[in-house]
Amino acid sequence: MGEAQEVQLEIMGKEAREGNALHDENTNCSNQSIITQHKTYKWWLLMAIFALFLLVGQSAAILLGRLYFDKGGNSKWMATLVQPCGVPVLVPLYFLWRGKGPEENSRNENSPSVLVLVVTYVSLGVIIAVDCFLYSLGLLNLPVSTYSLICASQLAFNAFFSFFLNSQKFTPFIINSLVLLTISSILLVFQNDSSNSNDVSKGKYAIGFICTVVASAGYGLLLSLIQFVFQKVLKRVTHKAILDMIIYPSIAATCFVLVGLFASGEWKSLKGEMEEFKLGRVSYLMTLIWTAICWQVFSIGSVGLIFEVSALFSNVISTLGLPVVPVLAVVFFNDKMNGVKVMSMVLAMWGFVSYVYQHYLDDHKSKTKSSNPTTDQLLLPKRQSP
Template structure:
């Protein structure tokens, strides 16, 4: 009798609990669950995207301007300029040491690629990175900053092509609008008179060489970004701080070794002492200029790889292209280049294109959250039945 009464009471309790669960209560429960999550945690992805974007914009602008300053004030070594772009990787080693012993459960469950595979990835990317550094150095030497930035902007078009084939990048009207605006904003710089540059050196006879080298560098850099995304997502499959630092350090090490060999093989190393003595700003400024070029390129690299990890290689290139019109604007004050309405319009178009791309990711984020809510609702409905 007592057991029957207890079973009846239990049945009534369970039935009452089931009846109390309704679609409204499900939505309210999900809403309460989301509201209980700290705002900082919910917006962590956007905060990281903003941080990496700032690193890209600052690193690229500062490194490009310092590289031009090196040539303007007496520097002339293309191999040294290229070598410095990747030689700053030792500053990342302390961070690698601090994160070396930290474990991540998701990464532990992922099979680690063989040393041969990892070595091949770093060798290929490092070799391409060395080629990009050398080509960009030649372009920056022979071209005014405005023209250099214009040609560099073509990397966005190259990256869109590589991303479509290598990374299965989907294109929406907002993304296409962003690509067109960002490319157009930098293309407007071609309307600028090259003589407006404050350069004290004249390389008019080698303009074609600078043009071709910068164009090839833009294409190879875009290929590096797409290959990096492909390697991270399909081979490495681990997206921790340690893997990010490994990715930067090893490919930079390969690129630096290649360029260092080129520096000695070309014989340019013999002229470095005289170059330092003749540098217009002094020996200390010569050393500090090269040092900060190296640091700024590493800051840029951290931001680019971070954006590839969190979003895509195309988005990373969008941020990089957004920074290209910034350089000519800053060059107005640093190298006394002329400011015109065309450059101002180019900047506005770049910002418009950037906001268009960001808005697309905002919409994608809303769709992702909506899909997650639908899945949670279906799971609770199944529990109901």
């Protein structure tokens, strides 16, 4: 009788321990669900901030760049220099984020060497410098509305490079988005902007168009390379990594652009350019300063979205802002919005919506998959491995 009681007590104790373990597991799952939900809210808020920085910075920088050329600015290298040289405004933010959180202070065993980092940042800086120069030539020779619509083709280039560098998967909606954005840019080849207030000749239009398309391809490559560096080289998930990816390549790009500025001899005409600027000397300086600041605001948003999601998603948000620029250009620069531009804008927006819908489907699918295992964990105890 004593042995039977002991066996019974042992069974009851085992069941009690299993019940407590299951209760603890359910409690942990519930707590994890609450934490995950809290992180989701914070994540979407961060995404909204990054997207706002990107859209506002991009639109303001493009309009200020056009203002520089319209009011008497002629230096292609100065227009290029203001794009990467605004990094000093990020230095306070760099030291503010430095050392925050345990992941900021701990060095990963797989962290790259100093030489690898230098080569990486300098290589990205070269690409940025060349890309900024091509964008400056495009903005110099094209109406701002045409320029911004052609820039929408950068999404197609980015998707192409992401397929090879970032293992980006293509779906019917993404393919539809890329086709529409490509057609949107091609339509602009067949329009004649010579009647525009900017009086763009056919030769300058061709140069501006080619430079902008090549620059868009370079920007698409740059975004894919940044994502590749985050994943394969840096292997760090920190705020400091975002600023490193902005500051160091921008410093390298600034150095290369300064070499071009002095080698070309354009630096000699900058004083006279400032004196002859139609809005005055102070407005000349403020235009350049605020253009530089806006491009850095754009960089924070762009690199932040790459860091949190992907290069292609960052480019999609950038494409969303491009149709806004032509509308603002009509208001501030009296650009003409003809039928071809309207059709190009509609196709660009259609392509953007197509890609966003695919992102929504992917997000919904991932949530569905993640919710099912959690439900199973709440209902069934884990099997013990033999």
